[in-house]
Amino acid sequence: MDAVTEAGAPPAAPPATGRARLVHQATAVVFVAAAVYVAATAPGLGLYDGRGPGAGLFPFVVAIGWAVLSAVWFVQITTGRSAGTEGRFFDSLDGARRVALLAGGIILLAVALPILGFQLATFVFVALFLGVYGRHHWVVTAAVALGASFGLFTAFTRLLDVSLPVSSIPFLVDLGL
């Protein structure tokens, strides 16, 4: 389903031919390289034996196909026969920043979970997320963050018997986190 762009959002960035194409080309090259790696290592798993196909045959055949198709795609991009390769990769710098911040936030959250525990890590993440993206009143931010962290932890561990990560720091463990 399509997203709804905010009314009055900044106008689309002017086309900058080449940037999106470069990302497409780089992806095609990575695909070819990965396919070649799989095709090169698959024979070591055994392509065929007396009983029939070995463990390596299926990935070998698929990897050959993947390599050929990715090469064709690369040629299509380079010769301008593949759609969506003109202009910028991101529609706006603002959008790219939002995506990078959120992606980085999710990764940091995953790193923090086994260290700080679900409750504290999630509370900080949701509070920061709402602070950065929502800019709500601090009471709303605090209430949602508490519900999504401590509230969900209680609901899942006590009611649904689902265990969630707890802190690995003794001080926090003593606090029940």
Add this chain to the structure above:
Amino acid sequence: MDAFTNLVDGFGTALTPENLMYALIGAAVGTLVGVLPGLGPTAAMAILIPLTFHLPPVGAIIMLAAIFYGSQYGGTITTILLNIPGEASSAVTVLDGHAMARQGKAGAALSVAAVGSFIGGTVACIVLVTVAAPVATLALNFGPPEYVALVILGLSLILVFAGKSIVKALIMGAVGMLIATVGLDPISGAARFTFGIPQFFDGLDVVPVLMGLFGISEILINMEARLTKVSQEKVSSLVPSKVEARQASGAIARGTGVGFVLGMFPGVNATIAAFTSYIVEKRVSKTPERFGKGAIEGVAGPETANNAHANAALIPMFTLGIPGSPGVAVLMTAFIVNGLNPGPELFTQHPEVVWPIIASMYIGNVMLLVLNLPLIGLWVQILKIPYSILIGVILVFTLVGAYSIDNSMFNVWVMIAFGLLGYLFKKLDLPIAPLVLTLILGPILEDAIRQSMAIFDGDVTGFFKHPIALTIFAITAVVIVFTARRSVPRSEGDAEA
């Protein structure tokens, strides 16, 4: 026992308070997912699968199936009132649905859409009961060679899912197949592409992969676009006039037929069914100039068709084990993680599961009718919740879901990795549906090929001695040729698109 007796038994299970609650939760979540722009039913099901691990299998699948077909109802509300298709399959309803709302007929449009959805969904359920068991019985005679043919037929859907570029679709199909090969080979025990990481030995769990590809990537895409609220039309009387009711009744009947027939063909999605129904209505109308300006047939037909399609689309999965769309593929994953293999043996080996699920679909459709008409005001109020809050909470649920698969951070990392990959794929216009299709069907194909080759003593021509397999191969050839011919202008136009 015949289908009717089985269905009655199924109702006995589906009508227990516990299963009614799961159906109600699924119907409510499905409506919510349909109402909220930015989160599709496939993503919602993928996110919720791990949370159903703690539920009984029947209840879990009843709930997920209700989300699947329930989202079609909810999508209509935003389409008509806000001019925002909650689901892609409701997009065509914008043309006349929102036009009716602007004329003060939002209530009539919503009620006709809900009643049409109910009739389409229920009739599709009835035909599903009639058709599914005989097809499954026929498919019980299938051995490995027939399964090879059948899965290849299923994989030919990649061409249907291709969108603008067949090359890109095939690339993604190959990626899915190779991801599916990670882990210990079930026959030789050889470690394939595990890089010495013990968690890879059992292969990548499909659920966090789907949660990442659909859930996380969709959130990232929406964050980039920045969502916000828009103005809405008021809801008037829900009762259509006599003329409108008469006009809508014919459209509902035709929409049911169109949706059901197209639903049985894997790869033809609900959006195509809705658009086809719209075209049919415009063609049969004596006043086609009304379409686009608030013709009630333009609401009734497509909304009926997309619901009939959602229920009929389950037939290929139930009977042959072929998921006809990404949404059904996620639902099929729910069956698999609950130890149930969709396909002909489902009806003979697990009748205690499959019939209650089918029975629950009747009940779910009734619930959805009740949930949608009197509670329209409530659903519209939910749209007032700031998107940032919804996304924050959904992200936490996604994390909990991935972690709870086996209480380890490994699946959380898998989900995040595939979420970033899914975002990249969407930005590059690389279709995700073929990847999901091959991720699920790839291992089945590989096993069937290796078993067949063992049966044939390595002689590939053995396939030609199996008439059913040969017939399916012939059908596959027709599908490929037909789809490829239809796709030629698309591929050529790819450059200009």
